[in-house]
Amino acid sequence: MSITSSSVATPRAVLIGLALAITVNLFSLAGSYHVGYRNLTFGHIDFGLLIPFLIGVLGPNILLKFIRPSWGLRYPELLFVFCLGWIGFTVPAWGLLNYLVNIMVEVHYYVSPENQWRALFFPYLPDWVVISDGAGAVTGYYQGIRDAIPIPWGAWVIPVLWWFSFFTGLLAVGLCQVVLLRKQWVEHERLSYPLAQLPIALTETSGEDASPWPAMIRNRMFAIGFGLSLFMMLWNIAGYWLNWEPFPIRWGNGRSIQIGRDFPPQIIRMNV
Numbered sequence: 001m002s003i004t005s006s007s008v009a010t011p012r013a014v015l016i017g018l019a020l021a022i023t024v025n026l027f028s029l030a031g032s033y034h035v036g037y038r039n040l041t042f043g044h045i046d047f048g049l050l051i052p053f054l055i056g057v058l059g060p061n062i063l064l065k066f067i068r069p070s071w072g073l074r075y076p077e078l079l080f081v082f083c084l085g086w087i088g089f090t091v092p093a094w095g096l097l098n099y100l101v102n103i104m105v106e107v108h109y110y111v112s113p114e115n116q117w118r119a120l121f122f123p124y125l126p127d128w129v130v131i132s133d134g135a136g137a138v139t140g141y142y143q144g145i146r147d148a149i150p151i152p153w154g155a156w157v158i159p160v161l162w163w164f165s166f167f168t169g170l171l172a173v174g175l176c177q178v179v180l181l182r183k184q185w186v187e188h189e190r191l192s193y194p195l196a197q198l199p200i201a202l203t204e205t206s207g208e209d210a211s212p213w214p215a216m217i218r219n220r221m222f223a224i225g226f227g228l229s230l231f232m233m234l235w236n237i238a239g240y241w242l243n244w245e246p247f248p249i250r251w252g253n254g255r256s257i258q259i260g261r262d263f264p265p266q267i268i269r270m271n272v
Contacts, residue, residue, distance in 0.1 A: 013077040016057060020081055021088025023052045028092035041094045044195055049089040057081055058202065058214075065212030072212065078203035086199070096167075101141075104131045104159050108138045128162045131155050 028048035031040045040048035058078070065072035073081065090096060107130050111117040131137050136145065137155035145151065185191045201216040216222050232247040239246050256265040 007074075008076040008080045010077055013073065013080045014084075016073070017081040017084025020052060020057060020085035023056060024049055024085050024088045025092045027052050028089070029097075032092070039094075041089060041092055045086070045198055046089075048092070049085055053082060053085055053202075057085075062212045069212070075203055075205050079199060082199040082203060100163060104129070104156075104163070105138045105141050108133045109142055128158050131159050 028040045031037045031048065040046060057073075061072045061078065107117065107122075107125065111122075131141075132155060133139055135152035135155050136149075137152040140149075140152065202214055204215055205211070211218065232249055235244065236246040236249065238244065258265050
């Protein structure tokens with residue numbers, strides 16, 4: 001099957017991909033700032049992307065293929081949708097916003113006579129880079145504002161626009177680098193791009209394969225590994241209420257082995 005740009009970036013793939021990118025941002029921000037789980041975007045491909053993709057795209061696509069195969073997204077379209085969501089995944093929480101927002105607000109919040117920031121580097125800090133606390137924008141960001149006081153959006157407009165222009169230029173430079181290096185890396189050096197193997201495996205099906213399930217999901221070794229990992233996670237979830245001994249699959253649940261009196265303890269933990 002020949003793959004062309006028109007068969008990849010179809011209108012439905014573009015719309016679903018943009019919806020996935022928006023969902024990834026909302027899901028990650030809600031998890032970080034409302035639920036308190038701040039690691040949804042900690043890795044290069046993390047739960048903040050995988051959960052919306054698996055539940056909102058791949059799962060319904062498999063169901064549609066069971067009902068009528070022509071309704072489901074094809075492999076190139078699925079991969080395109082994942083890539084759009086992946087791009088959106090780089091923005092929220094640990095991707096970008098945690099760092100960018102702190103850069104804009106923390107200098108005016110943490111300045112004090114003791115650290116002498118105002119005298120040391122405030123003269124070199126352009127007004128359009130950071131948010132001033134004249135309207136209470138910085139204090140309100142950290143401490144909250146009362147219901148009767150409107151949100152000072154005006155203090156955010158200029159810095160956000162300037163930072164947006166910077167990242168637009170940075171993105172353009174990155175795209176140009178991709179164009180320059182693609183032929184050497186892809187055709188001559190044949191780099192494998194390990195991070196790209198997961199979305200390829202999740203979406204890949206052969207043209208002759210009539211099954212709606214991706215090939216990786218039907219792999220027996222994958223099923224065994226997935227089943228064992230899921231069992232340990234569900235065991236630990238139930239053990240939270242039933243006081244069972246948990247599997248050591250997260251930080252804080254490791255097993256400590258003491259070799260000798262003068263040796264530091266060795267922590268054993270499963271990487272699941």
